[in-house]
Amino acid sequence: DTEVTQTPKHLVMGMTNKKSLKCEQHMGHRAMYWYKQKAKKPPELMFVYSYEKLSINESVPSRFSPECPNSSLLNLHLHALQPEDSALYLCASSQGTSNYGYTFGSGTRLTVV
Amino acid sequence: AQKVTQAQTEISVVEKEDVTLDCVYETRDTTYYLFWYKQPPSGELVFLIRRNSFDEQNEISGRYSWNFQKSTSSFNFTITASQVVDSAVYFCALSRISEGGFKTIFGAGTRLFVKA
Numbered sequence: 001d002t003e004v005t006q007t008p009k010h011l012v013m014g015m016t017n018k019k020s021l022k023c024e025q026h027m028g029h030r031a032m033y034w035y036k037q038k039a040k041k042p043p044e045l046m047f048v049y050s051y052e053k054l055s056i057n058e059s060v061p062s063r064f065s066p067e068c069p070n071s072s073l074l075n076l077h078l079h080a081l082q083p084e085d086s087a088l089y090l091c092a093s094s095q096g097t098s099n100y101g102y103t104f105g106s107g108t109r110l111t112v113v
Numbered sequence: 114a115q116k117v118t119q120a121q122t123e124i125s126v127v128e129k130e131d132v133t134l135d136c137v138y139e140t141r142d143t144t145y146y147l148f149w150y151k152q153p154p155s156g157e158l159v160f161l162i163r164r165n166s167f168d169e170q171n172e173i174s175g176r177y178s179w180n181f182q183k184s185t186s187s188f189n190f191t192i193t194a195s196q197v198v199d200s201a202v203y204f205c206a207l208s209r210i211s212e213g214g215f216k217t218i219f220g221a222g223t224r225l226f227v228k229a
Contacts, residue, residue, distance in 0.1 A: 041222075042222055050214045099165075100163060101148055102217070106155060109156070
């Protein structure tokens with residue numbers, strides 16, 4: 001299995017809602033990432049998990065809360081988002097301490113209304 | 114400071130033409146990694162190639178080739194005999210080790226249109 005699976009593919013949520021994005025990989029990768037990508041812009045790093053511990057938080061607002069329950073799963077909990085948070089949220093994984101490139105999921109397209 | 118510049122915003126070619134996508138990077142690190150990713154309309158970024166800073170050997174993979182030149186801080190990507198399926202956004206990326214792990218920054222991307 002050489003895939004990163006993200007669910008849901010599309011999500012529309014109100015500003016008072018609480019929702020979660022899910023990411024799963026079974027490649028034995030020990031580093032997992034959340035990226036945010038606005039339309040016609042490059043991906044921007046949000047969080048890095050290394051061996052299930054949060055290792056990098058790129059000053060992301062607290063309305064985004066990551067969680068890594070085990071080595072295969074990565075969640076992004078969303079609460080009280082703003083319309084400007086609408087974007088494509090990409091999950092990626094890579095081998096733990098090496099840097100052989102990321103395997104990306106196809107993303108969750110989030111719309112905040 | 115780390116920076117990746119892809120000066121070409123959009124390129125349009127006719128099928129079977131060769132096309133080169135430019136990438137210029139800035140870093141003060143001696144150890145770093147360079148990547149190219151392809152993002153088709155479906156949204157998923159696809160890894161194409163990785164180069165570390167100590168390996169300036171150029172690489173060819175089918176119709177794809179990459180030219181890494183440290184002297185000019187460039188890592189250009191050429192598609193030979195382009196095809197409609199090559200239409201996508203291509204990102205050049207720079208990765209370095211930092212406290213907490215590898216941090217990768219992406220260039221702004223070059224949107225390639227290949228017309229039949």
